[in-house]
Amino acid sequence: MSAYMADAPAAFRSLGLERGAVKPWEDGIRTDPSEHSYEWWYFDSHLEDGSSLVIVFFTKHLLSPHQPLTPMIEIELDRPDGTSIKRELVFAPGEFSAATDNCEVRIGPNAFAGDLGTYRIHVEDAEITADVTLTRAVPSWRPETGHMYFGDGEGGPEKLFAWLPSVPEGAVEATLTLNGTTETVRGTGYHDHNWGDAPMNQLIHHWWWGRAKVGPYTLISSYITAEEAYGSDEIPIFMIAKDGRILADDARHLSFSTSDTHLDEVTGKPVAGRQVYEYTDPDAHFRVTWRREQDIVRRNFIDEFQGAQLEAARAAGFDSSYLRFTGTATVERLEGGEVVESHTAPAIWELMYFGHAR
Numbered sequence: 096m097s098a099y100m101a102d103a104p105a106a107f108r109s110l111g112l113e114r115g116a117v118k119p120w121e122d123g124i125r126t127d128p129s130e131h132s133y134e135w136w137y138f139d140s141h142l143e144d145g146s147s148l149v150i151v152f153f154t155k156h157l158l159s160p161h162q163p164l165t166p167m168i169e170i171e172l173d174r175p176d177g178t179s180i181k182r183e184l185v186f187a188p189g190e191f192s193a194a195t196d197n198c199e200v201r202i203g204p205n206a207f208a209g210d211l212g213t214y215r216i217h218v219e220d221a222e223i224t225a226d227v228t229l230t231r232a233v234p235s236w237r238p239e240t241g242h243m244y245f246g247d248g249e250g251g252p253e254k255l256f257a258w259l260p261s262v263p264e265g266a267v268e269a270t271l272t273l274n275g276t277t278e279t280v281r282g283t284g285y286h287d288h289n290w291g292d293a294p295m296n297q298l299i300h301h302w303w304w305g306r307a308k309v310g311p312y313t314l315i316s317s318y319i320t321a322e323e324a325y326g327s328d329e330i331p332i333f334m335i336a337k338d339g340r341i342l343a344d345d346a347r348h349l350s351f352s353t354s355d356t357h358l359d360e361v362t363g364k365p366v367a368g369r370q371v372y373e374y375t376d377p378d379a380h381f382r383v384t385w386r387r388e389q390d391i392v393r394r395n396f397i398d399e400f401q402g403a404q405l406e407a408a409r410a411a412g413f414d415s416s417y418l419r420f421t422g423t424a425t426v427e428r429l430e431g432g433e434v435v436e437s438h439t440a441p442a443i444w445e446l447m448y449f450g451h452a453r
Contacts, residue, residue, distance in 0.1 A: 098321035098328040102239035117235035122261045124193035125290045128154035128164040140267045140284035145175030152207045166191040166202040211235045224272040229284045233263040233313045238332045245298045245325045254293035262286040264313035283308045296415045296449035305444025307424040316372045318351045348376040361393040362416035364448040380429040392419035415449045
């Protein structure tokens with residue numbers, strides 16, 4: 096059993112994809128939400144007042160692809176003074192629609208729509224209303240085909256997890272209304288799109304993922320470790336861009352390490368205070384360091400279950416958690432082993448830990 100990123104020419108052909116070019120239809124709905132699947136469209140931003148805003152549109156819970164269509168929206172607004180608003184909105188199936196030729200997702204009165212270049216997101220609730228415009232500054236990108244497969248490696252059925260960073264980095268203008276007060280804040284943002292056909296906790300043991308705008312550089316980094324059933328195979332992902340041009344994205348040249356690790360008291364998961372991605376190819380040498388300062392989300396998924404679902408999860412030893420952090424990201428460019436350029440900026444990243452802590 097193994098896990099891998101599909102990168103062969105035959106994979107591009109069978110999926111109708113073009114290497115190095117993303118088309119608007121790729122950000123349209125890619126699954127039938129009435130079938131065994133899940134899908135979500137994600138947006139996050141760092142705003143100039145120090146706030147972070149995250150909005151996600153789901154077809155259903157990412158750990159329950161067997162469920163019928165259950166449209167959901169998550170909104171998280173974290174302020175620099177430590178205050179936060181976290182809302183999960185659930186809708187009836189008839190309130191969901193999505194286009195196949197571009198990103199146009201509607202859930203009730205809420206919308207997430209764009210054409211790879213410009214996106215507009217509208218969410219409304221009794222506690223918060225947000226209107227966001229995201230304008231792409233870095234080309235849409237995907238790691239190879241963006242399709243990760245988990246299977247026996249012998250031609251049998253394979254399970255899928257797919258990922259498309261539609262907007263690696265862009266300018267954000269967000270108009271927020273809270274308790275009758277409206278403000279407009281600007282910043283930088285990111286949008287990606289994910290889908291699959293099997294419970295993620297059955298495929299992936301854990302992943303680190305982060306994105307940041309650091310000086311003139313835009314970066315995306317991720318390190319995915321498959322479940323033991325798939326050999327605990329590792330899938331590295333990395334992209335760094337400057338002035339709207341992608342400089343490096345071949346994960347074969349990437350190394351990854353963590354340090355300053357502690358056991359989180361809420362989730363019981365090992366959390367690294369420092370992560371380092373080092374990219375070295377014949378033309379480029381970059382080192383990216385993430386340094387944790389604060390936990391802004393610590394979430395045990397089992398706490399969201401009730402009744403028979405909760406009892407079944409306990410009986411199965413279900414132990415999935417999600418953590419999101421703020422801190423700093425540092426990008427260093429090296430020549431001849433020496434640092435010749437260095438930039439540091441505030442950043443947000445996550446640890447999705449589906450399996451038991453090792």
